Amino acid sequence: MFPIIDAEFLAPDVKRFVIEAPRVAKKRKAGQFVIVRLHAHGERIPLTIADSDPEKGTVTLIVQGIGKTTKLLNMLGAGDTILDLVGPLGKPSDIELYGTVVVMGGGVGAAIAYPTAKAMKEAGNHVISIVGARNKELVILEQEISAISDELLITTDDGTYGLKGFVTDQLKALIESGRQIDLVLAIGPPRMMQAVAETTRPHKIKTVVSLNSVMVDGTGMCGGCRVLTTQGTQFACVDGPEFDAHQVDFELLIRRNRTYLKQESDALQRFLEQPERDLDLVRECRLEQKHPEVRCEAHPS
């Protein structure tokens, strides 16, 4: 059982959670993720750790409600519990003194990029952050990212805030201006990461992406998260989640992520019609914590 200590919306459907998980908090490094399962009927989903506080024993997750499980999670708040949370999983980001590092976050990707940007700054890099969102409302963590960036550029697709256009437009402008860039870190939807990879490829700028493939166990056991790189087939959970963007077969990643599209949309619709059923399952697990004789695992199917 992992109690939610604090929860607040950062933008519509984007929520920040502070969760008690002392062992994870102590070990976690930038770039790593956890796998959560909300209740006894829940699926296992990976979520990148946005921050941690080893003293308080907490980890921070920033969650965008997209599918059933993330929408359900975003309905929970302080005082609720998460049934299972395991990590930190995956390899930490390679934090070194590169020189100038451009950190790009698309949508909720900004939250995933933030801890690595922070670590890059602490390692002495000159950090240029480019944060993109569809509109002003969806721009998240501006203050936090600003505090650890030497330069911050914000873009919105509709121009309601910051610069109008995509994050890649700003990256192109930086490259064309002749700025020395030693590393680009891009985190966001696969199409955005693919666009960044194609932008930097001709200039041979080292580019790292964090891949969000479908996972089950997160420890290398199932092979469901396999991604194809020029190194061959690799597992995002143990060989990643960060990969050299110029080696990744993004088309395959995008297609593999569509494997369960129909089931996912059916499950979401079913959930939105009747969220109480799942909220009850979450509460039942919390009840079990207080009264061990109630077993949420024994819940009839």
Place this chain on the structure above:
Amino acid sequence: MSANTPTPPLSNKERVKIPRQHMPEQDADRRRRNFEEVNQGLTVLGATTEALRCLACTTPKCIAGCPVGVKVKDFVALIVAGEYLKAAAKIREDNILPAITGRVCPQETQCEECCILGNKFEPVGIGYLERFVADYERESGQIGLPVNAPSTGKKVAIVGSGPAGLSAAGDLVQKGHQVTVFEALHKIGGVLVYGIPEFRMPKDIVRREVDVMRAMGVDFQTNVVIGKTVTIDELMNEEGYDVVFVATGAGLPKFMGVPGENLNGVYSANEFLTRVNLMRANDFPEYDEPVYDCRGKDVAVIGGGNTAMDAVRTASRLGAKTSYLIYRRSEVEMPARAEEVKHAKEEGITFLCLTNPVAFLGNKESFLESVRCIKMELGEPDASGRRSPKPVPGSEFELPIQVVIIALGTEANPLVQSTTPDLKTTRKGYIAADPETMKTSKRGVFAGGDIVTGAATVILAMGAGRKAAASIDQYLQSGEWDEAPN
């Protein structure tokens, strides 16, 4: 007992005339579409009759055939005496998980193969009898807990809650040590819960065997990945564990390296079975984790072991139109238990032996559509003693298949080894451990089960767990660590 059943005492001549009892099974036509257990278990009458077949040899061979040394003769005699609870307690002295091993042990190559009756007749159904008493005990609600020795104050961490970890935990807690089992997944049982399907190993039975161990004082911690959440050095130096027993199993799936292997619809057996067994994807959308919708599809499983049988029979139960088992050698060479092959055939699985896939072909959206196969023929025996298969030139053909499950075995998961620098590994990445003492190259650390031997069976892992427990107990008492593996 009915009038036809012989009553003791019987002469050996009378005993050998009793035919071996058949395991009652769920009808094949019905079971191929449900996940309920196939084998239904012997009745009291059936078990008593089967037990009467035992000749009670002065020097029984069956015990030597058991990797954990269950006192077969004694527990069978207790069945004849009608003392089923005592029979169960007798098994538990050596085997903490009788309801599990009674179901999944390959008895035909172990205790039953050694049974003297087998020379001229069929051997005693020792596995059936073990299962009978374990089920009787569980259903009676009167589980005879062994008495633990007084506390030694020593702490043992066990990495992995599969068969090796559980059997070591059972023995060590009885010796008075404080035992904590760490499990990476959210459920206890390892391969028993993620790998072996419900129709062969009901999960409720695993849960109740684990409950017994909890009642004995074993502490279980789920959601802890040793090597990630906490390292072995941290367990020993910061958390005060005197000993760590690594029983992580052989967790990494092997793929074939043929074109199209990353298409949607191509699974490792680990993933397919985990989605169904651990995550209950067969009950989607009641349970959230999905699995590829097999209804009306053509499904092929590649491999010939028990895992392949489990996967193909699972696919059939998920509603597959055709379920193929594709194996590159002939049926004789199949490593799966004869019972699993028989069950699979009864359930309508189509066996394509001497066949090997050479490519997986998909549509524009990267969904698998067909498998290109080649016919094989057997050549000279290879290192494993089996005749090695060779492709027949020009024999390629294509089969429409929308789901493929690759069940070609597993290899060592490196998570523990890579974060424990002074732990020696073999060339293939398994942990190097002394086969007798289970000691590794690192003081206080023992290892056993699949992570040492490579993928094997539940009972062999349990045997390794027992050996390790004995060796750990000796080390904790003496404090001496004299030998190191080469």
